[in-house]
Amino acid sequence: MKRTTGLKKFCDRCLNTERYEGNVVLMVVDAAFDSIGLNYFNSIVPKVLEFEEKFVKEGDIQNLEELSNRSIKQVKSIWANERSWNVAFSVASYLHELGESRGLNDRQALRTWAQNADLENWKENPIGQIDGVGLTTYQYLRMMGGVDTAMPDKIVRRVIEEILKEAEGDMPTENDIEFVKTVDRIAFSTGYRAIEICWMTWLVQSEGGKVRMEKYGDVLERI
Structure with a gap:
């Protein structure tokens, strides 16, 4: 230490929940890219920052709803792995719907989910049930949600x-x-x-x- x-x-x-200057879209994309086990600093982070430049700063993905509405065809130039994008789109969709149903913004939605998502029953959790989300990704999202x-x-x-x-x-x-x-x-x-x-x-x-x-x-x- x-x-x-x-x-x-x-x-x-x-x-x-202040990583990437508090941008929950980038946190979700980070977790989704990291779900396939590549080197974090050499492979994951540069691609998340490339995604930020192309789709967040210069594009039209400003929130989880807009991320959930993308197609793999639109973003695969950044990251070719379809499994990762399925995780990103599905997590974004669930968190957006959670936030919309409770009047929460993206950050509040992630934190609300994380505080109520337990370890023992992770496979029964809506995010734990997403294809491609293992316990490591699930825990990573909980950490970024404040746990x-x-x-x-x-x-x-x-x-x-x-x-x-x-x-x-x-x-x-x-x-x-x-x-x-x-x-x-x-x-x-x-x-x-x-x-x-x-x-x-x-x-x-x-x-x-x-x-x-x-x-x-x-x-x-x-x-």
């Missing part, structure tokens, strides 16, 4: 399991739900937040002789 200066500020922004939790991503798993092994900690990590609860227990024991522990596992990885926190510091300020 000492190697991740600025992590708390980034996690505060995530929990306040202090973690994702059972492969890197998060590897780092946490190494820590537990070194500390001879007897905490279950066999399935994804058990793993998320174990991160919660580690957070409680250490005084850190689960979201901080989760992001720490990615940001302490080395790339090009630097930890990612240092290498991508400027990008983290942007996203």
